[in-house]
Amino acid sequence: MSNDFFQEQSEQSMIKARIVSKYFSVWAGIISSTQKRYLQHSQKIAYVDLFAGPGRYDNQSKSTPLLVLEAIIANPDWADRVVTLFNDKDMANVESLKKSIEQIEGINMLKYAPTFYNEEVGDEIANMFKGTTIVPTFFFVDPWGYKGLSLDLVSSIIKDWGCDCVFFFNYNRVNMGINNDAVREHMASLFGDERLDIIRKECHSKTPEHRESIIVQSLCDALRDNGSQYVLPFRFRNDQGTRTSHHLIFLSKHFRGYDKMKEIMYKESSEHSNGVASFEYNPRDVYFKQGSLFDLLSxxxxxxxxxxxxxxxxxxxxxxxxxxxxxxxxxxxxxxxxxxxxxxxxxxxxxxxxxxxxxxxxxxxxxxxxxxxxxxxx
Incomplete structure (x- = not known):
């Protein structure tokens, strides 16, 4: 994640961190309760953040790793079973995150101290997860652009029981890269070669809204084809509310996890029409509450x-x-x-x-x- 991103925590970033940390708490409760019924198996669970960032924004508000660790510390059972792993390719971010974590009250109550890595996420990490059976793990994959994010990575980290994932899909960057042959390899790692060619053809001369629908639906289809039975996107609009900036994409193999995340995203949506959520955050909805005539009649x-x-x-x-x-x-x-x-x-x-x-x-x-x-x- 770019340092520029952490210079100010926007409302969008706060909501993203809240969605991830809320789901972690729900997920950890479900998985740990299940494990207790099978004491012959490992009682560990894990939280892994592959693009962890420096821990705090410039305004000192907490990013996702700190919120998750505070939730673990607040629950003695989780403090005794959760393993946490934080990675960032920027060593300065790793050192900053370490300092922020050291300052969390009660951090020494954790049975397993947080571990830190300074690696670039790519094929090597995907292959490592692919060849290893892992304990139930909730993964957060939050790259600044799209480098390091691939179908291989995602399928490798959700393959085992109890493993769910949320990842940051930078729609702006991907939209610009779809027809750019210079980054075709990266685009193909996200969609697959054949599906990428179809996307390019289908997006030709389409409106921005239709183009976004094609790209996001194609990504969801690719993820389902690679092991994720349930895929749930949540859209974020830019500060003006005029266009999409990015999506959070949730992946699970189990309906219960999907349903729990759906309830969380429902509550974090900025608009509800007749009790039905938009599954997006749009600053326009927050600051200009009066809906359009269509919204009122919907x-x-x-x-x-x-x-x-x-x-x-x-x-x-x-x-x-x-x-x-x-x-x-x-x-x-x-x-x-x-x-x-x-x-x-x-x-x-x-x-x-x-x-x-x-x-x-x-x-x-x-x-x-x-x-x-x-x-x-x-």
């Missing part, structure tokens, strides 16, 4: 309701099964589905009974334990 929950009525007509299905199969790659979270089902119950378009008690939901409620029966197609 009814995305009505769209979800129509989809469910058509797709599940005549079926009986549990809420959890429906939610897991229908919500992936859509902007709706668990509570959005429950609001729709409460409305459908009120309108008499579905019936629902609790799987455990056999009773219908109480008025104004809808639990995860419901079995739902849809009426036939209208």
């Amino acid at each position: 009814r995305p929950l009505d769209e979800l309701q129509d989809m469910l009525i058509q797709e599940y007509a005549g079926r009986t299905i549990s809420f959890n099964v429906l939610y897991e199969e229908h919500s992936v790659d859509r902007s709706y979270v668990r509570n959005n589905y429950k609001e729709v089902f409460k409305n459908l119950l009120k309108e008499g378009k579905i019936t629902a009974v609790n799987i455990k008690t056999g009773k219908p939901p109480r008025k104004g409620t809808f639990s995860d334990d419901m079995n739902i029966t849809f009426g036939g197609k209208i």
Whole structure:
């Protein structure tokens, strides 16, 4: 990560750090609870930051490594099991990060002291992870541009049980590099040669919005083809709110992790229309709260309701099964589905009974334990 990036912590950077540190806490809780049921296996978990930076911004606000370490220290169980590894190719960043970490209150309570590396991330590190079975690890990969970020790296770090990843996708830099033969090798490492050629053709003469959609969707498809079953992007707009600067991309092999991160990104989104999140941070939404006429008239929950009525007509299905199969790659979270089902119950378009008690939901409620029966197609 460039030193310039750390000279001031923008609101976007604070939100990025918050998303990563919040997910670490959720992930660590889930993984450590699972490990306790299998004491014959290793009880270690790990946090790895491959582009860690200097630890603090010039305004002294904390970057992600410090937030994660503070969360670990605050939980005695995690302090006894979490291994942390921080890498940066800039030795000055490594030394600055070490000093910042040494100043954290309670840092000596960790069973495993943080370890530091000064390596350039590339094929060698990807091959190292590829050839090693690792403990459950949450990876944060936050390069300044795109050098070092590759499908090989990502697939190598999420291959083992319990391993999830968030990485920084510098859309501006990648967008400029798509048609640049001088950096074709880097672009191909992100998308694959064949998919890159398709992207180049599809992006020709497209609007900026359509071009972004093609590039981000192609990246998500490439990641799924390389071992990540669940891919969730979160977009950041520039300070003026006029164009995309970058995305955070979350990767997991398990729906539970995907769903937990979706809830975190939902809360960090700068705009919610009819209870449905934008899954982006746009400073314009924060400082200019009045929406457009389109925003005021938009009814995305009505769209979800129509989809469910058509797709599940005549079926009986549990809420959890429906939610897991229908919500992936859509902007709706668990509570959005429950609001729709409460409305459908009120309108008499579905019936629902609790799987455990056999009773219908109480008025104004809808639990995860419901079995739902849809009426036939209208």
